[in-house]
Amino acid sequence: MLQIYEITTDWANGLQHLHLRTMDAIYYYLFGATAVLFIGLGWYLRVKGRKELQQQAELEARQMQSNPAVQNTVRKPSANPEMLRLQLQAYERLIILTERMGLQNLLSRFDVNNTNAAQMQQQLIQTIRSEFEYNVSQQLYVSAKAWDAVSNLKEQNIFIINQLSAMISPDAPALELGKKVAELLAADENASLQPVVSALLRKEAKELIQG
Secondary structure (H helix, E strand, C coil): CHHHHHHHHHHHHHHHHHHHHHHHHHHHHHHHHHHHHHHHHHHHHHHHHHHHHHHHHHHHHHHHHHCHHHHHHCCCCCCCHHHHHHHHHHHHHHHHHHHHCCHHHHHHCCCCCCCEHHHHHHHHHHHHHHHHHHCHHHHHCCCHHHHHHHHHHHHHHHHHHHHHHCCCCCCCEHHHHHHHHHHHHHHCCCCCCHHHHHHHHHHHHHHHHHC
């Protein structure tokens, strides 16, 4: 009987160790898959966003070379001091807009403790769209390239929020969505177009000042 008990105990211990090794493998797999997903999403967003800006710049360059009349559509410094003031004010407002549409900035403005992920998703997207629409008239005073860049930033941030929200349960705490955003930005600091768009706006504003 003692021998049977020892064999049974060894068999049970073996099954337990096998179960633990299997669970460890599953955890490692899930962690690795999540990390790969974040890195892949960050790479996709960075390449997609910058490629769109590059394609827009190349298209404008080709249009200007083939049709001199297109040059007149490029925003230039105005000889009218009042118009120049409005142009610089528009760039200033759009730079502030890009900061306010930044994902980390958005999350810091909401209470993530008393809402779920689905509600937070809706609030973030609604805030981005509202702030963008509030500043839509500023496109009258900036270049088409600058306005397209701001529009791309809006669409990219909405895309990020929707993609990350799809990775968690709608009823999960809003904090989980915040963590996903933070993890994505930590995995790839270039995942967001915000620094690129802000740099473009500052560059064009500086060119206006210098004349």
